[in-house]
Amino acid sequence: MSEPGVGIELSHVTKLYAGQQQAAVEDFSLSVHPGELVMFVGPSGCGKTTTMKMINRIIEPSSGSITIDGQDVLSLDPNELRRHIGYVIQQIGLFPHMTIAENIATVPKLLGWSKERTNDRVDELLRTVQLDPAVFAHRYPKQLSGGQQQRVGVARALAADPPVMLMDEPFGATDPITRQKLQAEFLKLQADIGKTIIFVTHDFDEAIRLGDRIAVLSERSQIEQFDTPANILANPANDYVSSFIGHGAGLMRLALIPIGDVELDAPDSTAPAVDADASLRDALDLLMVTGAERVNVSGGGGSLTHARISAALSKARQPVEAS
Amino acid sequence: MSTRPSASRKPAAAPQPAAAPQPTAAPQPTTAPRLSLRRFATPLAVAGALAVLFLWLNTLTLDSIEQRTLNTSYLLDRTQEHLILTVVSSALVALLAIPAGIAAYRVRSKAVRAFVIALGNIGQATPAVGVVILLAIVWQTGFYTALISLVAYCFLPVLRNTLTGLEQVDHATREAARGMGMTPRQVLWRIELPLASPVILAGLRTALVFSVGVATIATFINAGGLGDMIVNGLKLQRYPVIVVGAVLVAAIAVLIDWAAGLVEDLVRPRGL
Amino acid sequence: MSGSLDVFLARRWEDLVTLTLQHLAVVALSLAIATVLGVLIGLLVWDKNVPRTAALTAAGIAITIPSLALLALLSPVLGLGWAPTVVSLVFYSLLPIVRNTVVGLREVPAHLIESARGMGMTPAKTLISIQLPLAWPVIVTGIRVAAQLTVGIAAIAAYVAGPGLGLYIFKGLSSLGSVNALNFTLTGTICVVLLALLLDGAFVLIARYSTSRGLRV
Ligand SMILES: Nc1ncnc2c1ncn2[C@@H]1O[C@H](COP(=O)(O)OP(=O)(O)OP(=O)(O)O)[C@@H](O)[C@H]1O
Ligand SMILES: [Mg+2]
Numbered sequence: 001m002s003e004p005g006v007g008i009e010l011s012h013v014t015k016l017y018a019g020q021q022q023a024a025v026e027d028f029s030l031s032v033h034p035g036e037l038v039m040f041v042g043p044s045g046c047g048k049t050t051t052m053k054m055i056n057r058i059i060e061p062s063s064g065s066i067t068i069d070g071q072d073v074l075s076l077d078p079n080e081l082r083r084h085i086g087y088v089i090q091q092i093g094l095f096p097h098m099t100i101a102e103n104i105a106t107v108p109k110l111l112g113w114s115k116e117r118t119n120d121r122v123d124e125l126l127r128t129v130q131l132d133p134a135v136f137a138h139r140y141p142k143q144l145s146g147g148q149q150q151r152v153g154v155a156r157a158l159a160a161d162p163p164v165m166l167m168d169e170p171f172g173a174t175d176p177i178t179r180q181k182l183q184a185e186f187l188k189l190q191a192d193i194g195k196t197i198i199f200v201t202h203d204f205d206e207a208i209r210l211g212d213r214i215a216v217l218s219e220r221s222q223i224e225q226f227d228t229p230a231n232i233l234a235n236p237a238n239d240y241v242s243s244f245i246g247h248g249a250g251l252m253r254l255a256l257i258p259i260g261d262v263e264l265d266a267p268d269s270t271a272p273a274v275d276a277d278a279s280l281r282d283a284l285d286l287l288m289v290t291g292a293e294r295v296n297v298s299g300g301g302g303s304l305t306h307a308r309i310s311a312a313l314s315k316a317r318q319p320v321e322a323s
Numbered sequence: 324m325s326t327r328p329s330a331s332r333k334p335a336a337a338p339q340p341a342a343a344p345q346p347t348a349a350p351q352p353t354t355a356p357r358l359s360l361r362r363f364a365t366p367l368a369v370a371g372a373l374a375v376l377f378l379w380l381n382t383l384t385l386d387s388i389e390q391r392t393l394n395t396s397y398l399l400d401r402t403q404e405h406l407i408l409t410v411v412s413s414a415l416v417a418l419l420a421i422p423a424g425i426a427a428y429r430v431r432s433k434a435v436r437a438f439v440i441a442l443g444n445i446g447q448a449t450p451a452v453g454v455v456i457l458l459a460i461v462w463q464t465g466f467y468t469a470l471i472s473l474v475a476y477c478f479l480p481v482l483r484n485t486l487t488g489l490e491q492v493d494h495a496t497r498e499a500a501r502g503m504g505m506t507p508r509q510v511l512w513r514i515e516l517p518l519a520s521p522v523i524l525a526g527l528r529t530a531l532v533f534s535v536g537v538a539t540i541a542t543f544i545n546a547g548g549l550g551d552m553i554v555n556g557l558k559l560q561r562y563p564v565i566v567v568g569a570v571l572v573a574a575i576a577v578l579i580d581w582a583a584g585l586v587e588d589l590v591r592p593r594g595l
Numbered sequence: 596m597s598g599s600l601d602v603f604l605a606r607r608w609e610d611l612v613t614l615t616l617q618h619l620a621v622v623a624l625s626l627a628i629a630t631v632l633g634v635l636i637g638l639l640v641w642d643k644n645v646p647r648t649a650a651l652t653a654a655g656i657a658i659t660i661p662s663l664a665l666l667a668l669l670s671p672v673l674g675l676g677w678a679p680t681v682v683s684l685v686f687y688s689l690l691p692i693v694r695n696t697v698v699g700l701r702e703v704p705a706h707l708i709e710s711a712r713g714m715g716m717t718p719a720k721t722l723i724s725i726q727l728p729l730a731w732p733v734i735v736t737g738i739r740v741a742a743q744l745t746v747g748i749a750a751i752a753a754y755v756a757g758p759g760l761g762l763y764i765f766k767g768l769s770s771l772g773s774v775n776a777l778n779f780t781l782t783g784t785i786c787v788v789l790l791a792l793l794l795d796g797a798f799v800l801i802a803r804y805s806t807s808r809g810l811r812v
Binding site for chain 2: 662670747755765767776784787795
């Protein structure tokens with residue numbers, strides 16, 4: 001039903017902004033597999049956004065080549081190119097004068113879809129991002145909460161079922177609790193649709209939770225390490241990466257341990273519930289947020305306490321660090 | 324005449340205190356440095372236009388009717404009348420409307436405020452030519468009638484600008500001043516008026532430019548000014564007379580607006 | 596000294612209605628032309644520094660020119676009546692409309708424009724379907740200011756035989772001393788005031804109903 005992702009190849013890409021001596025992005029090469037969710041993470045001003053925006057040519061590279069599914073993007077009409085790349089930015093950028101339905105229908109309209117097909121697609125997408133079409137389709141953006149707007153932003157980017165999505169700090173403007181919820185929903189969604197996604201963030205925690213692979217970037221978009229979250233946590237390539245991980249490494253590692261890997265206590269019907277396929281980090285977050293003593297694992301027939309979680313963490317540390 | 328240069332270079336914002344300079348208007352797109360060469364583009368352009376006018380006049384052979392008006396002493400007399408009407412009325416407006424605006428502000432009564440704003444809106448909707456002619460009919464024709472209708476016509480925008488200018492002073496600033504122990508009078512003179520001055524000055528500038536226009540129609544009630552040339556030129560079908568009258572009055576309007584803008588920029592409190 | 600107003604009105608109300616409608620017509624026509632022209636100019640110059648500054652400066656200077664002077668200059672070229680009236684009303688309407696169009700277009704947040712471009716809208720399409728609707732409330736305000744301006748100027752245009760209520764205002768002057776002088780000027784002036792206020796009210800409604808619900812506060 002949904003179009004699977006395609007590969008993206010950046011090779012020796014450089015961007016020098018007019019009137020600047022130093023390149024914002026220098027000799028950047030990276031290969032993204034089809035269906036992969038790659039996180040760009042790095043400090044402010046390191047060139048994450050610039051690198052990402054060269055892929056849909058919002059910013060034109062000074063040199064180098066970029067291909068999507070083997071096709072050189074520089075040889076395509078930029079407008080046509082962009083209609084097939086989903087794009088989500090931090091400010092969301094919903095058009096305030098259009099209803100939610102009209103916002104989502106923007107690209108299908110540009111592509112000349114029929115009315116019925118567009119309407120069906122809008123309804124389908126609203127349900128995908130857990131918004132009831134009957135309630136939300138005809139509202140205006142200002143009548144939605146920040147988190148709801150952010151979901152519409154994702155739905156809008158998915159409208160024409162693009163194989164590639166570019167996301168620039170899409171959850172950056174939301175409060176921590178909403179952000180976690182959006183991240184969890186987003187992971188589920190991605191498991192279904194399997195798009196190739198480049199996701200920019202400067203929140204390393206977010207990178208660990210979401211990414212299949214993470215590119216840790218420094219000044220001029222230099223790649224310090226490009227690897228899976230587990231490998232980066234276990235083997236930081238250099239001091240720069242270590243310092244970026246900082247003290248939160250243990251907590252972050254929790255995000256990589258599925259609840260299924262841990263022994264459970266007896267269920268407690270009064271406790272809040274967490275999904276069986278969530279990570280320990282999600283369980284811990286729920287404990288913190290609700291202030292409960294334990295959380296139930298839904299369908300799993302058991303519950304988790306702080307003690308269980310810390311035990312799992314100390315057990316996980318040795319083998320990972322040894323590898 | 325009732326040409327309202329509204330919020331001169333700011334975007335027009337219509338709601339309540341309509342066309343007059345808006346305290347809430349969006350930031351100006353370009354602000355010229357206080358004194359730069361670009362500042363003098365306007366007077367140079369006006370000088371250029373006048374030079375062209377003069378050269379064109381020299382190529383014409385004027386008949387006796389035209390000679391009667393197109394000579395230095397006639398032009399100077401009309402220009403002088405025009406300027407006197409404009410400047411005296413604007414000065415009177417400043418002397419009357421600003422204190423009235425301050426008074427309206429200080430009584431802090433919703434009713435007074437609503438009255439002033441409503442009056443301002445009606446004043447803005449009133450055609451200047453109607454005011455001038457009405458006054459001439461119920462009273463008399465001549466210079467004084469023109470002067471009074473000019474003052475009446477320009478009074479409301481300045482009054483309203485004074486009121487809204489004072490009202491838009493940030494509440495926290497006012498409270499901070501009171502908190503330091505300033506008396507209400509000191510707050511007015513040291514804080515509120517300086518902060519409101521750009522809006523008040525913008526109102527005066529509008530009034531000045533209005534006056535140039537309204538002074539032109541003073542000719543209808545025999546109050547002289549450059550309008551005489553325009554009206555006579557039209558009556559006698561003498562195009563050169565119309566052109567000279569119209570270009571001179573336009574030049575005066577543009578120069579006065581320019582000079583007022585210069586003064587506005589020079590006296591605006593630094594930091595605003 | 597003056598004839599009674601009710602007798603005057605009873606005898607001339609049809610005349611007054613015609614003049615009021617003429618006044619409204621010439622203002623509406625001029626505003627329509629000025630809106631098309633002004634928005635077009637705004638769309639052409641809003642993102643180019645030099646043309647934008649030039650357009651705004653020119654319009655700013657133009658609006659200071661007294662209207663009797665402009666009408667007088669136009670009449671030898673355009674004759675008398677509607678033509679010089681409409682041209683001068685358009686002339687004075689341009690500043691508020693162009694200025695507000697430019698400001699409105701420039702105030703559209705950069706991230707909305709980037710969103711539109713990022714979705715594959717061409718620059719022209721972005722301008723028409725994103726920026727223009729978002730700038731519309733500001734543009735309507737400009738038109739509203741222009742409306743107030745032109746209702747008053749149209750009264751003066753009667754001096755060059757322009758249509759509308761100015762005729763009555765000037766009739767009072769030309770019949771100075773006669774019984775009906777005051778009645779003529781007074782009714783003319785009051786009708787202009789009422790027309791201006793009504794038009795202003797109409798613009799509040801126009802602004803409301805022509806603006807997307809998503810933008811209304
Ligand atoms: N339009 C531009 N013109 C000139 N320089 C720019 C422009 N956009 C970005 N830069 C510069 O390029 C560098 C990289 O910017 P970029 O926006 O890619 O950083 P980033 O990693 O996304 O940062 P952040 O996390 O703050 O969003 C910065 O030094 C920035 O100042
Ligand atoms: Mg960025």
